Every structure is written in structure tokens, then in C-alpha cells.
Amino acid sequence: MLTLFSTLISFLMGGLPKLLEFFQDRGDKKHELAMAQVQVQRELEMRKLGFEAQERAEHIHTEQIEIQTKSQEKQALVGAQVAEMQALYAHDTALNAGTSTWMKNLRASVRPVITYGFFFLLVGLDTALAWHGFNTNVPFNEMADQLWDNDTQALFASIIAFHFGGRAFGK
Secondary structure: OHHHHHHHHHHHHHHHHHHHHHHHHHHHHHHHHHHHHHHHHHHHHHHHHHHHHHHHHHHHHHHHHHHHHHHHHHHHHHHHHHHHHHHHHHHHHHHHOOOOHHHHHHHHHHHHHHHHHHHHHHHHHHHHHHHHHHHOOOOHHHHHHHHOOHHHHHHHHHHHHHHOOOHHHHO
């Protein structure tokens, strides 16, 4: 019986390394499978983040193109305004060709004379109305609201803008 038992143990001991190798291989394959799943999951997340980053980069690039386009449009508008002013100055210069100094000065004074005329008309009218308000005991707040209302402010702004150029209305 001892012989039979020792034979069986010897037989099993000869196969023990193969048995241990089988379990080791099984564990290694399970570990490799888990690592592959983690790597696939990581790659999917990276792709997702990469696509989101790429989408954000494309969005930023699109915004930059829009900003550049708007900037170019503004530059074109400014260029058109400069060209218009140069054409107006060239036209004014051409009108003065062959005329007397008196006529040149008269043409040059039209805009300031009209501007000063309207300004002094506004100041004179407001002075007369303020004088009338003080003589009839109108409260100062009411008189100020009547004299410097929205229409008067717009008129005054128009006069100043006309005198210093039409750029305020070009915007």
C-alpha cells in the first residue's frame, strides 16, 4: 500500500509543475484580459476627450475667423470712409480752382457760419425763455426740464457733430 501511495504521489508530483503552470497561465490571462479592458476603456475616454478637445479647438478657430472677418469688414468700412473724405476734399479743391480768394473764403465759411448761427439761436432762445421763467416765478427744476429737454439735447448734439464733422452719424 505504501508503494501504491508513493507511486501516486510521485505521479502527481511530476505533474505539479504543469498544474501550477496551468493556474499561473490562467491567472496571467485573466490579468491580461483585465488590463486590455482597462486600456480599451482608457482609449475610449481619451478619444472622447480628444474629440471634445478637437471640437473646442474648432469652435475657437471658428470664433477667431469670425473676429478676423468682422475686423476686416471694419477696416474696409474705415477705408471706404477715408476714400470718401479724400474724394470730398479733392472735389472741394477742384471747385476752388480758378476762383478768387474771396470766393474760396466764402465757401470755407459756410459750415462754421451755419453752425455758429444755430448755436447762437439756441443760446439766445434759451436765454430768453430762462429770463421769462425767472420773471414769472417758474421753479428752476421745471424751467431746466423745459429748456434742456431731449429734443434740445439732440439739436445741440447735432450742431456740434455738424461743426466737428459727420463722423458721429457714420457709426
